[in-house]
Amino acid sequence: MxxxxxxxxxxxxxxxxxxxxxxxxxxxxxxxxxxxxxxxxxxxxxxxxxxxxxxxxxxxxxxxxxxxxxxxxxxxxxxxxxxxxxxxxxxxxxxxxxxxxxxxxxxxxxxxxxxxxxxxxxxNNQQLFAAGQSNGKSVAIIGGGPAGLSAARELARFGFAVTIFEAKEQAGGLDTYGIVSFRLPQSIALWEVDQVKKLGVDIRTNTAIGSGIATDSLLAQYDAVLLAIGMSKVPYLNIEGEQLTGVYDAIDFVEATKTELTNDFAGKRVAVIGAGNTAVDAATCSVRLGAAKVKMVYRRTREEMTAYDFEFEFAKQDGVEFEWLSAPSRIIGDADGNVEALECVRMQLEEDEQGGRKRVTPVEGSSFLLDVDVVIKAIGQTRHLPLIEQLGLHHKRGMVMVNTGTYQTSNPKIYAAGDVIFGEGQGDAMVVAAAQQGKLAAYSIYKTLVAGRENDG
The missing domain is CATH 1.10.1060.10 (Alpha-helical ferredoxin)
Structure with a gap:
């Protein structure tokens, strides 16, 4: 090594x-x-x-x-x-x-x-489903991840003309770009995309709504719109040294490994900040890229980490180490602007007076240094606020609010599903949950635009 x-x-x-x-x-x-x-x-x-x-x-x-x-x-x-x-x-x-x-x-x-x-x-190159007879209605889906693909597949089977607008080079969202290859090869996600495409769904990649295509024209052109844009980048830590060379966004880092593998991490010491599934992915990717030492830094305890149990076990098997009850306070660089250490503070848990999740507070005088060459931030994701606000949708800090029965937003012509609606007890952050929400949103669109009118007739 x-x-x-x-x-x-x-x-x-x-x-x-x-x-x-x-x-x-x-x-x-x-x-x-x-x-x-x-x-x-x-x-x-x-x-x-x-x-x-x-x-x-x-x-x-x-x-x-x-x-x-x-x-x-x-x-x-x-x-x-x-x-x-x-x-x-x-x-x-x-x-x-x-x-x-x-x-x-x-x-x-x-x-x-x-x-x-x-x-x-x-x-065996099986095409499992066929499109339904045209019902004369059209739906635009913004985002080609699990929720968007699931909705598109169901809508096509109902006879809708469906167009998916995907900002990235390929559809599939998290499945294509955000889950490590050694757990989910990209070819699997792209086969699912192809199953949808073969139903006649028009998938327009490299096409961003709100910048490339105006939201007003989309609403005017289609009978319904489904918002399935997921989440955005990892937020800033807001600590000194975040601009140094060697500091990575975990989402971007994992995505890069899906398309190109480099020697940039070989022999390096890596600190991953966070303890969710993406943090585990970043840590295990680092190991496979040849990092000499990988440590996950989390301000709470093992019992409170949000990664699945099997993810935690996987990370341990890969030799990933854990620094519990520790929060980063500063990233230290050398004279050339490269990461050389991560300063952390020991944390302690205190009971919440309201009976909620335990509060995390720093232990006075407990600063310590970790000698690292790379820092990967994996502390959650921000929201696509500009697009949500362009569409004029009611939201809470970027979490789009929907009617839980219909998946309609504050604009009844716009539906939403997947991670864009996740938070505060609304939805679940799982691929399978996003798929189900996409299906249910499709059924709701069908009932509103087709079945309801047939019954009225």
Whole structure:
């Protein structure tokens, strides 16, 4: 590896192997044996635990009987990003956590079976659904991530003319750019994009609404608009030294590894600030890029970190270290403007008088230094406020408010789904939750623009 903190060279091929998918898929014999363990419960709790309501016993039984296309259709019918979710869903907390087999042995490996079926569909170039007959209505979707794609797929099946406006070079949002390759290869997300595109959905990439295309013209041109823009960049720490070379935004950092791998981190000492799923991704990416030492710095404790348990275990297995109850106070640079240390302060937790989450306060005189070459900020994400305000939508600090039954915003022609509505008990920050919200928003649009008028007629 070389001396800690000193750059070393790692062949690109080695880096690519480091970013290859970690978990292997099931083999046919294993999948058949596992699917035959399922009890095919009539009132299956696993279905209720799935945010998209996949008929899990049905898709598993189809694997057992050799009907692979039927199995994939059951999955993708309920969840238009079901191949992605097979890899990134916290299944131990959702479907597998609810499996009745937990009472006697171990849960059915639902996520792995879901991956087995959708991998088969990908490898065999299956187009699983068809567009519906035109109903004469059109919908614009701003954002091509999980919520936008799910809505587009359902709307196309209802016969809508659908256009997705995506600011990035490719659609897929978080699935394409924001989840590390060794957990979710980009090809998986792009296959799901292609499934939607083949229904006749017009996906316009490199197209930003609000700057490239005026919001007024969009509202005038389409019968309904769905806002599915997710969130934006990592906020500033607002501490000294944030402008130094070697300070990264975790979102940008992970995205960069999806398209190009470099030796910039080889031999370096890395501090990741935060303890959510993105922070874990940044830490494990750093390890795979050859960092000599990676430490996650979090102002609270292990019990309060927001990353999934399996993410935490994954980081530990990768050798990531943890600095709990520590908050950054200053980033120190050398004479050339490069990061050379991170100053932190020890924190303590205090009971909240209102009974809420414990308060975090600094311990007086507890400053200490971490010798690092790289600092990666992973402390949440900001909101796309300029666009939200251009659309004139009611929001709370960038969290768009919707009617929970219809997903309509303060402008009844505009609907919203996904991370743009997440916060303060509204929605969940999961890919599978965004997919379900996109579906439900599509159903709401259909009921308002088509079914409602048919009934009136």
């Amino acid at each position: 070389g001396a800690i903190g000193k750059p070393v060279f790692i062949p690109v091929e080695s880096l690519r192997r480091n970013f290859a998918e970690v978990k292997a898929g099931m083999r046919p014999k294993e999948a058949i044996e596992e699917s035959n363990r399922c009890l095919y419960c009539y009132d299956a709790p696993c279905i209720k635990a799935c945010p998209t309501g996949i008929n899990i016993p049905s898709f598993i039984k189809k694997i057992a009987s050799g009907n692979m296309k039927g199995s994939a259709r059951v999955i993708m019918d309920a969840n238009p990003v079901g191949a992605t979710c097979a890899r990134v869903c916290p299944t131990e907390e959702l479907c597998e956590g609810a499996c009745v087999m937990n009472e006697s042995s171990k849960p059915i490996m639902i996520g792995s079976l879901q991956r087995y079926a959708t991998d088969w569909a990908m490898k």
